[in-house]
Amino acid sequence: MKNKKLSLVSIILLFSFFVSLAQGPRGPRGPRGGIDKGPEKTGIASALNGFQFRSIGPAFMSGRISDIAIDPNNENIWYVAVASGGAWKTENAGTTWQPLTDSQPFFATGCVTIDPNNSASIWLGTGENVGGRHIGVGHGIYHSMDGGKSWKDMGLKKSEHISKIIVHPDNSKVIWVASQGPLWSPGGDRGLYKSTDGGKTWRNTLEINEWTGITELVIDPTNPDILYAASWQKHRNVAALIDGGPGTTLYKSVDGGDTWSKINKGLPRSNMGKIGLAISPxxxxxxxxxxELDRRKGAVYRTSNSGGSWTKMSDTVSGGTGPHYYQELIASPHKFDMIYLMNVRVLVSEDGGKTFYTMTESNKHSDNHSLTFKEDDPNYLLMGTDGGIYESFDNSKNWKYVANLPLTQFYKLAVDDAEPFYNIYGGTQDNNTQGGPSRTFKRNGITNSDWYVVLGGDGHQPATEPGNPDIVYAQSQQGYINRIDMTNGEA
Structure with a gap:
């Protein structure tokens, strides 16, 4: 029955399309009989206007978080950059949420920055800065002057992946943007961009080569003319990530980012990949x-003379999927020489990188990407993970899950031929394979309780067995595939 319905819809769409072709172009005629240049609709577009999307869920899991910014003037206000779900805002510390960019032409966001001179001024960098195949492409940098209610396109359209935005602490007209640039191709808006007119124009002050962008940027909290940047040379193709190269190193500027010099004394000579960079507050x-060194190895280095020379502290590196997926390094604003290295489970050092221990993450999703602090509470941690946002009020002993932010990234879908309503299955990024009904007899419609986990891990591509809706095929990372009997859950 389901296949017959789909076939009928396909026939209707094709018929509409060919009818429109047979009739030829239509529209208001110009003075010489030509078609007036105006909005035109193809036959298929017209036919699709007859369909309306409806939300069926699920909303019982969250998704990958790129960055979180807390308003320093009101710590109940958070802005969240989501890897595959736009930008969001809460004004009550996560009790309720507002989507900020649903009407914008992008869904992948990589970083969000609150202007230190005006907390209603928000800068958003689109495109996530990791090296995986599953990341979305950004559309440049956007600015809001009203706390995210409206946005203005500020350019850098070919950046695709923006790593960091810093606004001058005393002059909102001065903005620095670290752009990693395209992942799958050379060139683009790649490098360190500076604006002195509030983002109207941009100048690339650190352009290295066609494959190298800027993956991290920090500013001296006591002197805004001093900045440090980490470059990253990489290239992704379908088969592999070509990670690292001669373009990867560290830079310093002492004139507000107008000129840059390498600061690599004491750094390793081998192939350097992604670099996490932090400055002590x-x-x-x-x-x-x-x-990252030679793709899977790595080390932590420290300088105590503003980059004049570097000392190796340990052989610590992010693991799991690979350093290219993590490597964000954050220095504690509450304790000197305490640093956090984002990883599958966060690695913590309290001695400047000499030794690390694994953060306590009981009842918490793994794969961490961002960490935000509150200025006056040393026990508070706000963590962004592959599974959403988590809060700790006791320095990681316990975690509170922010459960009302449904942001799951779905890879692919499959439907079965169950009656009277078919079921839908979706493979997700690190949030399982999920299944649920297309409709329900319940008066209040489909709810979270109607959805369920079919298989854990990264879901990828699910499939169903024609004529037998009790059998579902689901995948997980590393090439695993399972045949699941939905009557008893056996796989």
Missing amino acids: MDPTVLYAAI
Whole structure:
């Protein structure tokens, strides 16, 4: 029955399309009889206007978080950059949420920054800065002057993946943007961009080569003319990530980002990949660098003379999927020489990188990408993961899941031929394979309780067995495939 319905819809769409072709172009005629240049609709577009989308869920899991910014003037206000779900805002510390960019031409966001001079001024960088095949492409940089209610396109359309935005602490007209640039192709808007007119125009002050962008940027909290940047040379194709190269290194500027010099004394000579960079909020002459080496190895380096020379502290590196997926390095604003390295499970050092231990993450999703602090609460941690947002009020002993932010990234879908209503299955990024009904007899419609987990892990491509809706095929990472009997859950 389901296949017959789909066939009928397909026939209607094709018929509408060919009828429109047979009739030829239509529209108001110009003075010489030509078609007036105006909005035109193809036959298929017209036919699709007869269909309306409806939300069927699920909303019982969240998704990958790129960045979180807390308003320093009101710590109940958070802005969240989602890897595959736009930008969101809460004004009550996560009790309720507002989507900010549903009407914008992008869904992948990588970083969000609150202007330190005006907390209603929000800068949003689109495109996530990791090296996976599953990440979305951004459409440049956007600016809001009303706390995210409306947005203005500020250019850098060919950046595709923006890593970091910093607004001058005393002059909102000055903005620096770290752009990693395209993942799958060379060129684009790649490098360190500076604006002195509030984003009207941009100048690339650190352009390295066609494959190298800027993956991290930090500013001296006591002198805004001093900035540090980490470059990253990489190229993705379908088969592999070509990670690292001669373009990868560390840079310093002492003139507000107008000119840059390499600061690589003491850094390793081998192939450097993604670099996490952090500056001590308590002593800005101290910086930390987590450096990927030869794709799977790595080390943490420290400088105590503003980048004049670097000392190797340990052989610590992010693991799991690979350093290219993590490597964000954050320095604690509450304790000197305490640093956090984002990883499958966060790695913590309290001695400047000499030794690390694994953060306590009981009852919490793995794969961490962002960490945000509150200025006056050393026990508070706000973490962005592959599974959404988590809060800790006791320095990671316990975690509270922000459960009302449905942002799951779905890879592919499948439907079965169950009667009277068919079921839908979706493979997700690190949030299982999920299944649920297309309709329900319940008066209040489809709810979260109607959805269920079919198989754990990264879901990828599900499939169903024609004529037997009790059998579902689901995948997980590393090439695993399972045949699941939905009557008893056996796989």
